[in-house]
Amino acid sequence: MNMTNLSPEFLNRRSFIELDARARAQCLFDQGTSTELVGPFDRIESPWLPRQGIAPQSDDGCIIFKGKIGGSPAVAIAFEGAFQGGSVGEVSGAKMTAALDLAARDSEAGKPTSAVLLLETGGVRLQEANLGLAAVAEIVSSALALRRHAPVITIVAGTVGCFGGMSLAAGVSSYTIMTREGRLGLNGAEVIEQESGVDEFDASDRALIWAIHGGEQRVGMGLADSLVEDDADEIAATVRGYVRAGVPAKHRSEQVEFYRKRIAAIDTSSQIDPATLRQKWSNSKGRVR
Amino acid sequence: MEHIELSYPEAKRLITRRAHVGVVGSGDLEVLLEPSRDGVAHVTVTTSVDGFGDAWKAVLDRFFSKFGGAVRIHINDAGATPGNVLLRLEQAAEAVEQ
Numbered sequence: 001m002n003m004t005n006l007s008p009e010f011l012n013r014r015s016f017i018e019l020d021a022r023a024r025a026q027c028l029f030d031q032g033t034s035t036e037l038v039g040p041f042d043r044i045e046s047p048w049l050p051r052q053g054i055a056p057q058s059d060d061g062c063i064i065f066k067g068k069i070g071g072s073p074a075v076a077i078a079f080e081g082a083f084q085g086g087s088v089g090e091v092s093g094a095k096m097t098a099a100l101d102l103a104a105r106d107s108e109a110g111k112p113t114s115a116v117l118l119l120e121t122g123g124v125r126l127q128e129a130n131l132g133l134a135a136v137a138e139i140v141s142s143a144l145a146l147r148r149h150a151p152v153i154t155i156v157a158g159t160v161g162c163f164g165g166m167s168l169a170a171g172v173s174s175y176t177i178m179t180r181e182g183r184l185g186l187n188g189a190e191v192i193e194q195e196s197g198v199d200e201f202d203a204s205d206r207a208l209i210w211a212i213h214g215g216e217q218r219v220g221m222g223l224a225d226s227l228v229e230d231d232a233d234e235i236a237a238t239v240r241g242y243v244r245a246g247v248p249a250k251h252r253s254e255q256v257e258f259y260r261k262r263i264a265a266i267d268t269s270s271q272i273d274p275a276t277l278r279q280k281w282s283n284s285k286g287r288v289r
Numbered sequence: 290m291e292h293i294e295l296s297y298p299e300a301k302r303l304i305t306r307r308a309h310v311g312v313v314g315s316g317d318l319e320v321l322l323e324p325s326r327d328g329v330a331h332v333t334v335t336t337s338v339d340g341f342g343d344a345w346k347a348v349l350d351r352f353f354s355k356f357g358g359a360v361r362i363h364i365n366d367a368g369a370t371p372g373n374v375l376l377r378l379e380q381a382a383e384a385v386e387q
């Protein structure tokens with residue numbers, strides 16, 4: 001094989017997407033400062049999955065680390081996309097809520113503690129439907145309580161993406177970091193096709209899906225903040241930057257009128273394409289970030 | 290879903306560390322390996338696929354014929370092949386013996 005044709009940047013970088021949730025969370029912290037909370041050996045598993053013939057996982061697919069990022073206290077909450085699509089159930093939801101609440105409590109006591117959400121999730125776990133929905137409500141309310149004191153930083157790296165109820169958690173976070181491979185949206189492509197038909201949205205058209213939900217488009221439209229390469233070091237550095245920046249002057253989800261006006265200004269008489277939308281919205285005056 | 294329990298009384302070698310490897314994703318499994326409390330090895334398996342008790346016993350017999358550590362192993366399995374199971378067990382064993 002002729003190695004000279006291969007980009008050294010690509011060969012030398014440490015892929016973030018190829019790491020599992022535990023390794024992703026760990027690589028964000030300052031060396032030797034992180035400890036896992038409620039780890040696999042505590043065996044807090046979902047009590048609902050075995051009743052439905054599904055093998056549980058010892059951490060319920062939600063991994064919590066506490067430590068320091070750039071010298072500041074922080075907690076990372078990572079969803080394992082390979083286990084049940086990174087879905088939120090009773091246990092994983094409670095773990096996430098408790099981690100956010102403890103960070104808020106520390107912050108209120110004068111020790112600002114940032115939270116990093118590593119979201120690879122299709123949203124609520126269907127096998128635990130109502131409990132999962134309740135968990136999302138708690139997660140959003142805990143994230144809102146924390147973000148007054150310290151930044152809540154979401155990373156959507158791929159390959160699962162971040163959809164459903166958990167996209168709301170991404171929506172209320174202070175900063176969102178995405179890769180080109182990552183996708184972020186309320187309804188996933190398959191759900192839209194199933195509910196509205198293939199004419200509305202063709203879930204097999206990957207170019208279309210990434211043109212709408214993909215990281216490049218989300219950052220381009222100002223609905224996410226940083227577009228990064230699939231590089232663990234670059235992502236960790238970006239997180240450190242946002243931890244240092246602290247709470248933003250105004251969160252995206254506080255600008256309801258701004259976004260309402262933006263949507264109202266769109267001419268819906270013809271089908272707008274993703275590139276035009278990105279151009280329009282990125283040029284809008286009053287874009288905060 | 291099936292629950293399998295096995296014991297290996299001849300596995301008595303002292304192990305002091307613990308290891309967690311794998312993920313309960315399709316065709317994969319997680320292995321939790323920790324020192325045994327009573328000095329011999331015990332294995333529990335929770336698998337989403339029924340009817341492969343003999344295959345599980347064969348794979349674990351082979352693993353313990355070489356490993357011989359007094360450990361408690363718990364496996365959550367989402368349909369891994371026997372080869373995959375053995376690789377994950379060996380990965381966990383390597384992690385505790387490093």
